[in-house]
Amino acid sequence: xxKSITHVLALFSKEVSEVFRQPRLVLSLILGPVLxxxxxxxxxxxxxxxxxxxxxxxxxxxxxxQLNELQKAILTDFTIVSTDNNLPAAEQKLRNGQxxxxxxxxxxxxxxxxxxxxxxVRFEYSQVDPTNESWVEYLGSSQVDAMNRIILREAIGxxxxxxxxxxxxxxxxxxxxxVPEYQNLRQSLSFVTFYGPSVFALLLQHIAVxxxxxSLVRERQRGILEMFRVxxxxxxxxxxxxxxxxxxxxxxxxxxxxxMLMFLGxxxxxxxxxxxxxxxxxxVASLGIGFFFSCIANSDSTAIQLSMxxxxxxxxxxxxxxxxxxxxxxxxxxxxxxPLTHAIQGYQNILLKGEPPEIVNWILLGVIAVIxxxxxxxxxxxxxxxx
Amino acid sequence: xxxxxxxxxxxxxxxLKEPQQAGPPAIVADKxxxxxxxxxxxxxxxxxxxxxxxxxxxxxxxxxxxxTVRILTGMYKPSSGNLTVxxxxxxxxxxxxxxxxxxxxxQFVLYPMLSVGENFDFSAALYGLGAFHRAHRRHQxxxxxxxxxxxxxxxxxxxxxxxxxxxxxxxxxxxxxxIFADEPTAGVDPVLRAKFWEHFRELRNAGKTLFVTTxxxxxxxxxxxVGIMRGGRLLYIDTPQDLRRKAFGGDLIRIVVDADRARExxxxxxxxxxxxxxxxxxxxxxxxxxxxxxxxxxxxELVTVLRDHGIDVRESExxxxxxxxxxxxxxxxxxx
Numbered sequence: 001x002x003k004s005i006t007h008v009l010a011l012f013s014k015e016v017s018e019v020f021r022q023p024r025l026v027l028s029l030i031l032g033p034v035l036x037x038x039x040x041x042x043x044x045x046x047x048x049x050x051x052x053x054x055x056x057x058x059x060x061x062x063x064x065x066q067l068n069e070l071q072k073a074i075l076t077d078f079t080i081v082s083t084d085n086n087l088p089a090a091e092q093k094l095r096n097g098q099x100x101x102x103x104x105x106x107x108x109x110x111x112x113x114x115x116x117x118x119x120x121v122r123f124e125y126s127q128v129d130p131t132n133e134s135w136v137e138y139l140g141s142s143q144v145d146a147m148n149r150i151i152l153r154e155a156i157g158x159x160x161x162x163x164x165x166x167x168x169x170x171x172x173x174x175x176x177x178x179v180p181e182y183q184n185l186r187q188s189l190s191f192v193t194f195y196g197p198s199v200f201a202l203l204l205q206h207i208a209v210x211x212x213x214x215s216l217v218r219e220r221q222r223g224i225l226e227m228f229r230v231x232x233x234x235x236x237x238x239x240x241x242x243x244x245x246x247x248x249x250x251x252x253x254x255x256x257x258x259x260m261l262m263f264l265g266x267x268x269x270x271x272x273x274x275x276x277x278x279x280x281x282x283x284v285a286s287l288g289i290g291f292f293f294s295c296i297a298n299s300d301s302t303a304i305q306l307s308m309x310x311x312x313x314x315x316x317x318x319x320x321x322x323x324x325x326x327x328x329x330x331x332x333x334x335x336x337x338x339p340l341t342h343a344i345q346g347y348q349n350i351l352l353k354g355e356p357p358e359i360v361n362w363i364l365l366g367v368i369a370v371i372x373x374x375x376x377x378x379x380x381x382x383x384x385x386x387x
Numbered sequence: 388x389x390x391x392x393x394x395x396x397x398x399x400x401x402x403l404k405e406p407q408q409a410g411p412p413a414i415v416a417d418k419x420x421x422x423x424x425x426x427x428x429x430x431x432x433x434x435x436x437x438x439x440x441x442x443x444x445x446x447x448x449x450x451x452x453x454x455t456v457r458i459l460t461g462m463y464k465p466s467s468g469n470l471t472v473x474x475x476x477x478x479x480x481x482x483x484x485x486x487x488x489x490x491x492x493x494q495f496v497l498y499p500m501l502s503v504g505e506n507f508d509f510s511a512a513l514y515g516l517g518a519f520h521r522a523h524r525r526h527q528x529x530x531x532x533x534x535x536x537x538x539x540x541x542x543x544x545x546x547x548x549x550x551x552x553x554x555x556x557x558x559x560x561x562x563x564x565x566i567f568a569d570e571p572t573a574g575v576d577p578v579l580r581a582k583f584w585e586h587f588r589e590l591r592n593a594g595k596t597l598f599v600t601t602x603x604x605x606x607x608x609x610x611x612x613v614g615i616m617r618g619g620r621l622l623y624i625d626t627p628q629d630l631r632r633k634a635f636g637g638d639l640i641r642i643v644v645d646a647d648r649a650r651e652x653x654x655x656x657x658x659x660x661x662x663x664x665x666x667x668x669x670x671x672x673x674x675x676x677x678x679x680x681x682x683x684x685x686x687x688e689l690v691t692v693l694r695d696h697g698i699d700v701r702e703s704e705x706x707x708x709x710x711x712x713x714x715x716x717x718x719x720x721x722x723x
Contacts, residue, residue: 003482003515010512014498014505021500021541223496230460230567231513232485387462 007233011241033203034260040199041192041264049135054090054099055083058107073146077139101125149175196266197347200257205286205340208250209310212290213303235381250283269354278346281365285339288372295379314340413438413565413596419468421458429454429619441591443610444600451619452600456569489563493570495550499543510557528556548579568599584609604714622721634716636663638682641706644698646672652698661685
């Protein structure tokens with residue numbers, strides 16, 4: 001028992017001393033993520049894309065008052081760079097990159113309407129980004145809705161003056177008898193606040209995976225496994241000591257990152273001890289993946305490549321910015337195998353909602369931690385035996 | 388030459404003089420082999436290493452020395468044959484057996500970012516030494532390898548020789564009975580090499596058993612027992628003195644006479660019953676090398692014979708040929 005503790009502590013203190021003896025490594029591992037988080041907080045503004053519109057208004061199509069109303073409606077979601085009747089000039093602006101959209105109002109939509117025909121508001125754009133294309137269509141549609149309401153309101157106003165229809169009802173109510181009312185039962189959050197816990201989890205996971213991935217590879221390359229093989233130290237103690245050392249180091253990083261989150265205004269509505277326990281589990285699960293990579297990598301560069309691959313997987317499939325429900329069912333095992341998936345949900349619960357993480361997040365993180373621990377122990381034991 | 392030869396004889400440990408009193412051998416190998424893919428590996432290793440001696444395994448690079456050490460330390464399981472180290476089969480070593488073995492790998496494998504003291508403590512902790520015990524051993528062993536002044540220095544800042552000495556101190560941290568040092572002097576300057584052998588002799592004198600591999604053939608002089616290895620096979624095992632005798636068919640005597648009478652002297656000596664072979668050597672004019680069963684008793688007799696025939700003997704001594712010559716001779720014989 002005494003020897004086991006001595007073994008684990010030896011590995012633990014070795015890992016800690018080795019890390020802290022390298023100031024540049026400590027700076028890049030601690031200051032780096034904190035700076036990334038700070039830059040994210042200060043630099044990310046979020047919100048909807050603000051497209052620039054070149055508005056083409058054929059002569060006589062709208063009255064100045066209507067045009068004024070239309071421009072107000074457009075300006076809620078877009079920036080107007082020009083308003084005239086020169087379509088070629090507007091299209092040239094689109095080609096030159098001075099405008100994102102050319103919006104062409106129909107020439108005689110009032111007459112068309114009187115004849116029971118719809119007119120088309122044409123939106124020309126040049127987008128390769130499918131998300132932006134969707135936004136153009138969505139915002140264009142809501143703009144046309146707003147324009148329809150303006151026109152309808154005017155028409156109803158005229159009808160009221162002429163025919164006394166809906167005499168006691170305002171045209172606004174006739175046009176839009178239903179209006180939405182929003183109330184967020186939770187605290188409304190900025191984009192930075194919402195994404196803060198996700199960035200925190202992503203940084204922590206990446207550091208843990210990278211540290212773990214490099215750990216055993218370096219020892220193997222250095223040749224010290226020979227000493228481990230000859231000495232009366234069980235392979236389990238070697239891995240346990242490494243876990244202990246890195247958990248301590250990553251806990252310090254987690255505290256610093258949390259302080260930065262607080263500085264950026266991210267609320268901490270949940271229980272601190274739940275946060276601490278969840279973070280510990282998340283660190284162990286992430287380290288486990290790193291150690292697993294370390295067992296299969298044969299060089300530093302392979303270990304780094306695998307860490308980067310994990311980072312990419314996490315960004316795309318961990319719910320970092322793409323909603324998990326957008327993925328096909330067959331992707332679920334991969335999604336669930338990524339610690340970040342559960343960490344993002346758990347941290348959002350603890351920090352932003354003041355609720356404990358879902359039980360499924362605890363369980364799946366625990367499963368990842370246990371499986372990677374066992375696999376790492378087995379593979380390392382095998383490597384020592386096959387030295 | 389004479390002084391060195393006699394010194395080695397005088398220092399022969401009790402285990403070689405009276406093996407029955409030294410207890411069971413530290414290492415017993417009986418036709419142990421370990422084969423890798425192709426023809427690589429070591430074959431039919433049969434030898435015993437008594438306790439309290441320095442056993443030197445000598446041979447060119449790639450001859451199987453490191454593989455032998457790895458078999459003996461339990462890293463490899465022999466493909467065939469029997470092997471016991473300190474009474475246990477190495478591939479089934481218990482923790483207790485491992486605790487009696489010290490291992491100094493061929494390369495410096497410790498942590499470059501840790502200090503000398505931290506690396507020592509880490510190595511000692513691998514063997515379960517507690518903090519107090521470690522501190523005591525650290526002081527003792529860093530002083531032994533003359534690194535006490537450098538104990539706070541970062542290991543990456545040490546010279547190669549200092550790193551090797553630190554590696555030796557780490558191998559001794561837990562006071563092992565049996566020490567395996569795999570090419571401890573490789574790439575080390577001659578002064579430090581001599582220092583290493585001085586350390587090894589001190590350890591041997593303290594009752595430790597050392598199994599040392601080296602590709603510097605001349606270092607065999609420093610060993611009590613020498614194994615000569617080539618192509619994965621152990622060709623000879625004996626004391627350095629007896630290996631010399633094997634190489635040259637007995638003891639060698641070096642006699643210097645007048646150059647113009649050297650030929651006549653050689654013929655005269657070849658006619659003596661106690662002489663196996665006498666021939667002119669060309670390193671020096673008038674030099675004769677005489678092979679005999681017992682140099683000590685034959686030398687005065689031969690000098691008398693030469694002088695009786697009016698041949699002036701300028702120098703005469705028992706000759707300990709450099710071990711490089713012994714090695715080449717033995718390898719040549721094995722080839723024949």
